[in-house]
Amino acid sequence: MTQSTAIVWLRRDLRLADNPALRYAAEHAARVLPVFIHAPDEEAPWQPGAASNWWLHHSLLALSDDLKAAGSKLVIRNGPTLQALRTLIDETNATLVVWNRLYDPAVIKRDKQIKAALRDNNVEARSFNGYLLAEPWTVETKAGGPYKVYTPFWKSIRPRLDQLHPEAAPDLPPAPRVASDKLDALNLLPSLGWADGFHDHWTPGATGAHDKLDRFLEDAVHRYPDGRNIPARQDTSRLSPHLHFGEISPREVLARVREHNAADSRPGANKGAEKFLSELAWREFAHHLLYHFPETLEQPLNPRFKDFEWLWDTDDLPAWQRGDTGIPVVDAGMRELWQTGYMHNRVRMIVGSLLTKNLRTHWLQGARWFWDTLVDANLANNTLGWQWIAGCGADAAPYFRIFNPVTQGEKFDADGDYVRRFVPELADRSNKHLHQPTEAAIIDLKRSRQTALTAYDVVKA
Numbered sequence: 001m002t003q004s005t006a007i008v009w010l011r012r013d014l015r016l017a018d019n020p021a022l023r024y025a026a027e028h029a030a031r032v033l034p035v036f037i038h039a040p041d042e043e044a045p046w047q048p049g050a051a052s053n054w055w056l057h058h059s060l061l062a063l064s065d066d067l068k069a070a071g072s073k074l075v076i077r078n079g080p081t082l083q084a085l086r087t088l089i090d091e092t093n094a095t096l097v098v099w100n101r102l103y104d105p106a107v108i109k110r111d112k113q114i115k116a117a118l119r120d121n122n123v124e125a126r127s128f129n130g131y132l133l134a135e136p137w138t139v140e141t142k143a144g145g146p147y148k149v150y151t152p153f154w155k156s157i158r159p160r161l162d163q164l165h166p167e168a169a170p171d172l173p174p175a176p177r178v179a180s181d182k183l184d185a186l187n188l189l190p191s192l193g194w195a196d197g198f199h200d201h202w203t204p205g206a207t208g209a210h211d212k213l214d215r216f217l218e219d220a221v222h223r224y225p226d227g228r229n230i231p232a233r234q235d236t237s238r239l240s241p242h243l244h245f246g247e248i249s250p251r252e253v254l255a256r257v258r259e260h261n262a263a264d265s266r267p268g269a270n271k272g273a274e275k276f277l278s279e280l281a282w283r284e285f286a287h288h289l290l291y292h293f294p295e296t297l298e299q300p301l302n303p304r305f306k307d308f309e310w311l312w313d314t315d316d317l318p319a320w321q322r323g324d325t326g327i328p329v330v331d332a333g334m335r336e337l338w339q340t341g342y343m344h345n346r347v348r349m350i351v352g353s354l355l356t357k358n359l360r361t362h363w364l365q366g367a368r369w370f371w372d373t374l375v376d377a378n379l380a381n382n383t384l385g386w387q388w389i390a391g392c393g394a395d396a397a398p399y400f401r402i403f404n405p406v407t408q409g410e411k412f413d414a415d416g417d418y419v420r421r422f423v424p425e426l427a428d429r430s431n432k433h434l435h436q437p438t439e440a441a442i443i444d445l446k447r448s449r450q451t452a453l454t455a456y457d458v459v460k461a
Ligand SMILES: Cc1cc2nc3c(=O)[nH]c(=O)nc-3n(C[C@H](O)[C@H](O)[C@H](O)COP(=O)(O)OP(=O)(O)OC[C@H]3O[C@@H](n4cnc5c(N)ncnc54)[C@H](O)[C@@H]3O)c2cc1C
Pocket: 228, 236, 237, 238, 239, 240, 241, 243, 244, 279, 280, 281, 282, 283, 284, 286, 343, 344, 345, 348, 349, 352, 370, 374, 376, 377, 378, 379, 381, 382, 383, 384, 385, 386, 389
């Protein structure tokens, strides 16, 4: 090993284990500087929202502790990124800069420019895959080209998963002594107390991520195929924000599920584990689509919806955002989001269907609200989710499939626990009436459904 210094530019890979960039640096340099550079403008127009920033603050704290315990140190700097990297290179005489790849269009463009600029300055710049099980350009249909349908995509990547194994955290060489900005100076925490309750639900950082996965495997994986649809229960993993920030890698999740499953004799365990991996693969599919169709950030993947007349600013939008629509399961979902930074997947679909179909509001309005309020806000997953529910995306729910929030509530929240938890003013209603719209409901479900179907006739024609 040379006496060289390497900079590890950490982004959404806030962990020590199974971090290929960190490992490469540790194996190729005598000193390794882990750095986080805050440059949200470089992700515009989709710079991280308020809930993501809350998470990031706490995740950086956790990472800083983990690095300290490993004998290293996290350095924080403000962007612009290239400028910050050049300054650090000058301060440390680093000859190598490494990072793990991301797939959002603005980030790809920025990273390419940075790689070229560093190489022009005779600095070795290398990137790795630490974020996905299957990078977008490694998967293609038999005819060539990207997949637009999930099931064949899943079938095509499933066999390779058995070959994937995570790497342990490397022994870290010491960090060169350079100054760090203060985390608080990044101003990531909201000024209002809105996120104070998030700590009751979340522990950002790698330890929190592994605890969530262990709890899921112990308590819920064997029930997952059905349990994943019941919003009152904790039968899903709640790993989404941890995966988004890379506090745990998908390879680590995969290996842990495999290991647990091999020793799990409970009925349903195999089926549950396989179903869980297939859901994890939706994350892969979403990144595949965003990489190959970057225009879908603003435009529907299905061109037939290009001229569909969505509404933009409606009086109903604030009521939907506040969880004040008078439709119990919808209000429960929107309030869960506001109070916890998360919403159960089944309810994301129900509130999304109401917004884009009954209220005929543009799916981007929903996507933007989620973007600001979800702790797991992820450009690929959010875009796929919204286009799927609006009926205009890849492999989407057909537009004419309009979720009825009353029957959805009755089916998936039959005991009413979810609605009663988040809409306490309805707690005294009988189970029979719990899911019926209140007198103050902002919309007539039957009539608005009909109007939506009529609007769809234009697309069909
Ligand atoms: C309108 C809408 C918007 C969404 N926005 C986001 C978002 O911004 N960020 C986000 O991570 N997910 C999003 N999802 C997908 C899904 O709702 C969440 O990933 C899931 O609820 C997270 O909970 P979990 O970790 O307990 O999931 P689990 O059921 O435990 O699944 C494990 C992991 O698989 C992945 N996954 C599961 N379902 C999906 C899916 N449908 N699409 C993509 N990945 C999936 C996630 O990484 C998840 O953590 C959205 C879905 C809809 C319908």
